Structure formats: C-alpha cells, structure tokens
Amino acid sequence: MLIISLLLIRNYKNKQELQQRRITELETEKQLTATEDVLKGEEKERTRLAKDLHDGLGGMLSGIKHSLNAMKGNLVMTPENHQAFERSMDMLDSSIREMRRVAHNMMPEALVKFGLDTALKDFCNDINQSGALQINYQSIGLGNVEVEQTTSITIYRIVQELINNTMKHAAAKSAIVQVSKTDKAISITVEDDGKGFNTLVLEGTKGIGWSNIQSRVEYLKGKLDVQSEPGKGTSVHIELNV
Structure with a gap:
C-alpha cells in the first residue's frame, strides 16, 4: 500500500x-x-x-x-x-x-532588392563616407545565400542599432562588423575601439536602443554576449538560430 x-x-x-x-x-x-x-x-x-x-x-x-x-x-x-x-x-x-x-x-532599398549582405555593406560604407566612424565590414558565407526577409530586416536593425549606439556613446574611431552564416546559424560580431563601459549597467537599463536589440535577438531565439571594460572598447557577439 x-x-x-x-x-x-x-x-x-x-x-x-x-x-x-x-x-x-x-x-x-x-x-x-x-x-x-x-x-x-x-x-x-x-x-x-x-x-x-x-x-x-x-x-x-x-x-x-x-x-x-x-x-x-x-x-x-x-x-x-x-x-x-x-x-x-x-x-x-x-x-x-x-x-x-x-x-x-x-x-533600405538594397535590403529589398539585393539582400542582407549588400544592405549591410552599403550601410557601413555610408557611415564611412560620413566620417562619423570607420567600419571594417566582413561577411563570411553570406554573399550568395538568400535569407528570409523578416530575418534579414531583423538582423539589419540589430547591426544598425549597435552601430548607432557606438557612434552615440562609445567615442570610437573605428569598428568591425562581422556577419557569418553556417547551415543553421548566423553570428554577428560588432567591436569598437571606444571608451568601453561596465557591463553591469546593462542589467537595469531601460534605453530604447538596447531594449530593441534584446527584443530582436530574443525574437530570433538567439544568444547575446557583451564584453566591455572602461577604456578597453566593446565587443558584442550574437548567435542566431535561423
């Protein structure tokens, strides 16, 4: 019993x-x-x-x-x-x-007509020509790959917001944007040589820009990692399952 x-x-x-x-x-x-x-x-x-x-x-x-x-x-x-x-x-x-x-x-017209890789390249070139920041754009495995439009737009907005944050807050001279595509994932890395910050401040942040980035990463069921220290620049790495 x-x-x-x-x-x-x-x-x-x-x-x-x-x-x-x-x-x-x-x-x-x-x-x-x-x-x-x-x-x-x-x-x-x-x-x-x-x-x-x-x-x-x-x-x-x-x-x-x-x-x-x-x-x-x-x-x-x-x-x-x-x-x-x-x-x-x-x-x-x-x-x-x-x-x-x-x-x-x-x-961006390029995003609709020519795809994610061209749109990101154009975006970085426009920033370079403005003189606000020098960006080294690198793509791996993305050139001849067709990415679903909603996913492409979401990734474009993530990179756009990260670079906007860099220009607004980092006091950086240069940055690297790297986007790579494998069979099941897309990884995004954005690094800058700016002033850096204590990443603990992100835990309670209510900034619209950062909230938008987090929402978009969550929407694509991705992972977000931020590495930064005062005086040592910032590195943001994102893994997306697409």
Whole structure:
C-alpha cells in the first residue's frame, strides 16, 4: 500500500512538472508571437513612412526646387538677394538629401532588392563616407545565400542599432562588423575601439536602443554576449538560430 501511494504521489508530481513546463512553453511562445507582431508592425509602418517621405515629401521638395530654378531667370535681384536666393536653394538641397537619408534608413532599398549582405555593406560604407566612424565590414558565407526577409530586416536593425549606439556613446574611431552564416546559424560580431563601459549597467537599463536589440535577438531565439571594460572598447557577439 505504501509503495502504491508513493508511486501515485510521484506520478502526480511528474504530471504537475509536465503541466508547468507546458505552461512555460506556451507563455514563451505567446511572448515570441507578440514580439513578432510588434516587429512586423513596426517594419510595416517604417516601410509606409519611407514611401510617404520619398514619394510624397521628396516629390514635393523636388517640385519646389524645379519651380524656383525656373523663376530664377525671370527675377531681377540685387546681389544681396541673389546670395540669399542661392543660400535658400542650398538649404533646399540639404533638406532633400536629409529626407532621402531618413527614408533610406527606414527601409533600405538594397535590403529589398539585393539582400542582407549588400544592405549591410552599403550601410557601413555610408557611415564611412560620413566620417562619423570607420567600419571594417566582413561577411563570411553570406554573399550568395538568400535569407528570409523578416530575418534579414531583423538582423539589419540589430547591426544598425549597435552601430548607432557606438557612434552615440562609445567615442570610437573605428569598428568591425562581422556577419557569418553556417547551415543553421548566423553570428554577428560588432567591436569598437571606444571608451568601453561596465557591463553591469546593462542589467537595469531601460534605453530604447538596447531594449530593441534584446527584443530582436530574443525574437530570433538567439544568444547575446557583451564584453566591455572602461577604456578597453566593446565587443558584442550574437548567435542566431535561423
């Protein structure tokens, strides 16, 4: 009788453990689904805004520039007014370039047309040309591989946010971005020669940029490792199961 009671108790405990594990799995799946919905909604909105900026506002500004250039030949201006007119045209050109840059960052055309490797290469080249940071971009096994679009966008945003954080906070002169693809995983490494920091501060951080990185890594069921010390730069390594 005692043995039967013990067996019943053990079976009951096993069932409870299985039920608890299943509940935990369902909660995790629910969280991942919610994260996926948020990320997809965010990218859909980015795409819409990028199109509105480029086609709507961009077309309007270009039309204004064309009209002003056409008027220029029919206007009689003093030298001072001519200089003011040219300054206004320069400001308009700068506004058009800035608008295109913002639209491009929202949804890079290269990502849609040519894939992840080309988009990341273009992103790093744009940063290099701006002079804000010198990035050495390296890709391994990614060139001729087609990565699912949602995954590509998520990885692109992770790298974009990591580099943005480097430029904002690290006071770095150079960085390395390395992305490598194997049969079942993609690994991302971003290193900089900046001022570094105590990684313990990340445990309680509520910064939007870092939260976005963590959410995207979790969405792709990945692992995130940050190595940094004050005065010794920062290395971020991410392993994604895709």
